[in-house]
Amino acid sequence: MSTSDFTRPYDPNEVEPRWRERELSSTWFHAVDGVDNAQSFTIALPPPNVTGSLHMGHALMLTIQDSIARHARMTGQNTLWLPGIDHAGIATQIVVERELKREGSDRHALGREKFIERVWEWKGRSGGRIFEQLKVMGSSVDWTRSKFTMDPDMSRAVREAFVRLYEEGLIYRANRLVNWSIKAQTVISDLEVDREEPDPSKPNAELFSFAYLLEDGSGEIVVATTRPETMVGDTAIAVHPDDPRYQGLVGKRVKHPFVDRSIPIIADGLLADPTKGTGAVKVTPAHDFNDYECGRRNNLATINILNLDGTLNAEAGPFAGLDRFVAREAVKAALAERGLDRGATPHSIPYARCQRTQDILEPLLLPQWYVRMAPLAEPAIKAVEEGRTTFTPEEWTKTFMHWMTNIQDWCISRQLWWGHQVPAWYCADCGATVVSREDPTACTGCGSAKIARDPDVLDTWFSSALWPFATLGWPEQTAALKTFYPTSVMETGFDIIFFWVARMLMMGLHFLGDVPFRRVLLHGMVCDETGSKMSKVKGNVIDPLDLVNGATLQDIVAHASGSAPFQEGLQKFRKAYPSVSTMKEGFPAFGADAVRFYLASHPPQSRKINLNLARLQGYRDFCNKVWNATRFALTHIADVAPRPTGPFPQPASDAERWILSRLAHAVGAVNQGVKEFRLDEATAAVYQFFWYELCDWFLELCKPVFEGGDEATRASFKLTLAHCLETVHRLLHPFMPHLTAECWSHLPENIRRRRADGGSPRCSRSRPSPTRATRRPTPRPSAVSQPSRAPSRACDASAPSSASSPARPSPSPCAPTTRTPAGCSRPTRRRFVGSPAPGRSSTGRRASRAPGASGTACRTASRC
Structure with missing residues (x-):
């Protein structure tokens, strides 16, 4: 071919879109069913959220996976890189509810059926945006096999998995203390909780002390708490058995000042710490995880004082109907009025917040569905010990094993409307629970037609745990399943090793008798140049497409800081990226290839990958070097x-x-x-x-x-x-x-x-x-x-x-x-x-x- 098509200098905005279109219109990346698994190479793309947009973590993941997949394809292997999107239950519901709020409506006004229709409509309009962004990065996935976790075949697989686990006694329903998000109106998994680490030098709460009067009139006992509003749910006061201050009080009782309740003073060495506060602890089993365990040990009553909307219920006596934070001040004032206030001091505590809504979570006692994890974890532990699945970097093996050997049962129900609805029905006449692969018309116990379906949906991670095999046609024994399962490698971020990797390993072994992937490759977190995690608050977010296509300084700062004023955002950006602190015009078009090569150049052992934009320019120069050297050689x-x-x-x-x-x-x-x-x-x-x-x-x-x-x-x-x-x-x-x-x-x-x-x-x-x-x-x-x-x-x-x-x-x-x-x-x-x-x-x-x-x-x- 003529060298006249070679422009000088190399322009990625001209070359990359042209080749991207050629790849997308071809069959070059289509894998073939029916080939022996040993001759196939498979990677399942971790499905991004349907609400998501491309970030630097995605760019790193795509670079690694695409490089591995293209190399495997070039060595003659039947290579499948399978894409998909996750329905992202809580995230998607929040997005659509915000849209309804702007219209002056809400999901309750629509009703469940109409709301779900609205979500599907939103998904059709906006849900595929991240796929288009994936294509810009040059992802050589087999788009003909793309999956959505709410597709009919995926939903069938989810239902089959739930029913089988229930029939085997591995799924059960129980009344336990859970994390409740008042904003999202749903249970939140422990793994989805942001724990705000306290800074002792910057108190974020108040340690309030008040007195309980002994019933026999012999005195009082003082307790300290950061949540005085929960005292209306107290059912005991705990002291350490070796604390000499209270040894004479154990077994006595105090009278609650606001409700008709007599409260025992108990000895509990696991809960009470003589060195903290007054050494005496109020026990509220229904609203604190440690108190809940204390209540179980000492057979205490469990009294729920909260409604789902965060207001206090009738059990709270004179404070019923008040918001939890309003009730806090009201309780303090009422205690002071009765002469029971014993002062307050500034204090720092680790608040638990919902990752999605950032509201402070409330421990709440609710009936939920759980997966019994210990029997599922044992085969997964054995598979890793025997080397059937290995981790790279190897250091993550120890982390994985520690979590698996201390695993807790998994709460899989969520109080949402968008997602896979729990396939369980409750009989109004006999109280039986019916779990079925098909929708029943009557109770299987008494034959009554008065059955109602559980309104909850399953945790998004439940369907994601089936991803390596449900995407290949399971529970049917399809040709694709035989060809591509087990997959060759699972590449993902280290931050979801427990959310996803461990659960996929357990489910794959349980349902198919083999590991879902032979190797696990965990990459680090892409941070700013100073090593800080990217966030809009810090003003250090980089949109990968700004690097690929080029962007003005105004657009860069807007993407980095969100709605912050330009000058404020610019100052934060320059602090986060000192190597380009003098930049005035914005980013040139580095191109996807330069960005990919730069990201691939970082060692996989790195927990953090500090984004150095000056170094990225060097790889853009390398692209130009390849282009010019090729052009020169072609003349000869x-x-x-x-x-x-x-x-x-x-x-x-x-x-x-x-x-x-x-x-x-x-x-x-x-x-x-x-x-x-x-x-x-x-x-x-x-x-x-x-x-x-x-x-x-x-x-x-x-x-x-x-x-x-x-x-x-x-x-x-x-x-x-x-x-x-x-x-x-x-x-x-x-x-x-x-x-x-x-x-x-x-x-x-x-x-x-x-x-x-x-x-x-x-x-x-x-x-x-x-x-x-x-x-x-x-x-x-x-x-x-x-x-x-x-x-x-x-x-x-x-x-x-x-x-x-x-x-x-x-x-x-x-x-x-x-x-x-x-x-x-x-x-x-x-x-x-x-x-x-x-x-x-x-x-x-x-x-x-x-x-x-x-x-x-x-x-x-x-x-x-």
Whole structure:
């Protein structure tokens, strides 16, 4: 193809959309059912929330998964990367309720059926936005298999799982203390609670002390609490059995000042701490988790004083009907009026808040559905111990095992309307509970038609726990299930190892008898440049699409800080990203490929990935380097002769043998890096080869040959350069799919059409279509190392004699090689002509003089 299509400089906004459309309109990423599982490679995309939009965590996840999936596809494996969206029960309901509120309505005015219709309507309008954003990042998922957790087949799988677990005695209903969100009007899982860590220097509450009078008139006992409003639900006062101050009071009783109730003083060493407060603790079993356990130990009454809307009920006596926080002040005033107030001091406590609504949660005693976890956890623990599922980084194995060995039963019911409704019915006549795969018309116990369905829905994570196999057709034994289960790897963030990874492992083993994934890869959290977690409050949120497409400073700050004033948001942004604190115009279009390569360059062990926007510019420069070097090479290899069949011809020059040995090293390092999920090492190897070895050395050595060498030498150099160029584009492709597809499509067709030449036998089956780079086998050392197996004695001793045992590449993609072709001078430091390499200053190692076959001095590689 002509090189006239190559613009200067490289413009990702022109190249990437074109190749994205070609990929989306093709069948290149469609996996095939019926292939043996051992020959298949499967990744299930963690389904983003239907309400969500792309954030940097998504961008990192997509980069890792897509790079692994593309590499697997290129090695000839039947690769399925399966996408989907989660219905996100509470998040979606909140979004639609806000929409109704703006219209002057609410879900109760609509009724349940109409409200659910409204949610489906919203989903049709807005729910697919994140899929479009995923496509911008170059995600090579099989869109024909996309799933939504509320699809009919997914809903059937959820119902089947619930019924089976219920029939096996692993699902039950019980009246227990739960976290209640007054704003969301639903139970919240312990794992979905934000615990506000207290700062002792900044009190966020008040420790209020008051007295209970002894019934026998002999005195009083003083207790301290941060929640005086709950004292109307007190059923005991606990002291430590070894506390000498209260040993004479244990067994006595006090009279409640506001309700007709006699309260015992008990000894409980687990609850009462003599060093805290007064050493005496009011016990409210219905509204505190520790008090609840104390109540169970001491057989105390449990009195609920709260309505679901946060007001006090009739059990609260004179305070009934008051909001919980209004009641707090009213109780304090009433105690003072009776002369029972004993003072207050500033205090710090760890508030428990709902992650979605941020309201302070209330412990509340309610009947809920639970999964009995201990029997499910045991096989999962065994599977990890036996190595059937492994964790990368390995350190997470210990964390996983600790949680699993101390696992608590899982509350799976939620008081929402949007979601999978609990398949249970209650009989009004005999009180029986009917759990069924089909909607019953009568009670199975007494035959009564007076049955009503449980209004609750299941926790979103219940359906997500079935994701690896429900998406493949379970409970039916489909061809897809046989082909792609177990999946090859589960890649996700470490923060949902308990929410999702552990539960998938347990459910997969229980329902299919095998682990759902062989390996678990956990990535870190993308933070700002200072290491702080991203949030609108901190003003440090980065929209990945702003990096990909470019954005004005005003848009960047708006996305970072939300509705904060511009100058305030700008100040926060500059503090969070000091490397670009002087930026005035906004972001250029870095392109998806540069963003992907940058994210892939971080080691997987990192708990935090600090986003350095200056370093990202270095990878954008690398994209330009790839583009320009390819364009330069094409001016010389357009007429390259077809590569002959059989082994690669032995080149005569040391320079060619050297570059082929370095290529073999890069091939081995990239393949090994991806295999071990060390994408940082894979990107380092290919970056080093392309910039510091191919461009800085070999292209410079080619120039005098192309200008004045004899015909045979020129032909040999052209073939070697073409081979290196074609191979390195395939090495880069999993990380930079758009740029490499464009460059590869311009290579001479007889170079793109790879043959059975001693390399992978699958090479001959790859089509010459330019985009088949996405399906081509990754070059293996055996395919490119023949020229270096018998090096000339004139070769520099530092060049490896075989690619079968390559040295590990530098962990930094910008670290230059120190190996040089025979007869060439060592690299010396000089200033870069263009932008610095990623992560480096404006200086770096470059070749100042590298005599080639003709002995003439090389020109600077910056011309590439």
